[in-house]
Amino acid sequence: MNKNSETEFRFLAEPTDVNFGGKVHGGMVMKWIDQASYACAAQWSKHYCVTVSANAIRFIQPILVGQMVTITARIVHTGRTSMHIYVVVRASDPKKEEITDTNRCFITFMAIDEDGTPVEVPTFTPHSKEEEMLEKVAISGKDFAKKLDKHYQQMVGW
Numbered sequence: 001m002n003k004n005s006e007t008e009f010r011f012l013a014e015p016t017d018v019n020f021g022g023k024v025h026g027g028m029v030m031k032w033i034d035q036a037s038y039a040c041a042a043q044w045s046k047h048y049c050v051t052v053s054a055n056a057i058r059f060i061q062p063i064l065v066g067q068m069v070t071i072t073a074r075i076v077h078t079g080r081t082s083m084h085i086y087v088v089v090r091a092s093d094p095k096k097e098e099i100t101d102t103n104r105c106f107i108t109f110m111a112i113d114e115d116g117t118p119v120e121v122p123t124f125t126p127h128s129k130e131e132e133m134l135e136k137v138a139i140s141g142k143d144f145a146k147k148l149d150k151h152y153q154q155m156v157g158w
């Protein structure tokens with residue numbers, strides 16, 4: 001594993017995180033994903049980082065109030081200035097063994113300096129079959145997101 005390539009957040013889903021049905025708001029999950037990924041990107045680049053794009057955030061299962069939430073964010077691909085992070089969210093009843101995969105996504109951050117100028121980041125090198133596979137998926141996600149950006153510009157006008 002590459003040093004400093006992974007962060008993990010763990011906490012309980014609180015009453016202020018949930019809707020009237022006792023399920024965590026989608027926007028709250030997105031905030032947690034953004035925070036865990038920011039920590040991962042800053043730890044990797046040793047710079048302040050900004051979110052460039054969040055791709056294919058999937059809501060697979062709801063997270064319930066009182067569940068223990070675990071967010072794992074891993075660098076799986078780097079470009080010149082961008083870091084592509086694979087995030088998995090899991091939830092469990094802390095009194096039980098069973099754990100559920102609730103969300104996954106790829107999110108891209110860029111490192112910038114004090115003037116807002118993009119900064120080059122250390123290169124991520126995959127060291128296992130799993131890391132090679134995740135890098136491939138991240139690259140295909142990046143290519144797809146850039147294609148979508150182009151379609152917006154061509155068809156929507158900005």
Ligand SMILES: CC(C)(COP(=O)(O)OP(=O)(O)OC[C@H]1O[C@@H](n2cnc3c(N)ncnc32)[C@H](O)[C@@H]1OP(=O)(O)O)[C@@H](O)C(=O)NCCC(=O)NCCS
Pocket residue numbers: 049050051052053078079080081082083108110118142145146149
């Ligand atoms: C993020 C920002 C600095 C990028 O500006 P930019 O210089 O025009 O971006 P570029 O097109 O040069 O792309 C920058 C990097 O992101 C990558 N990228 C661009 N679009 C992407 C997308 N849709 N998905 C994934 N990666 C993407 C590029 O490949 C490039 O990476 P590289 O240097 O490793 O090749 C600018 O858009 C910005 O300030 N956005 C607002 C950020 C923000 O407010 N975030 C939320 C709060 S932190």
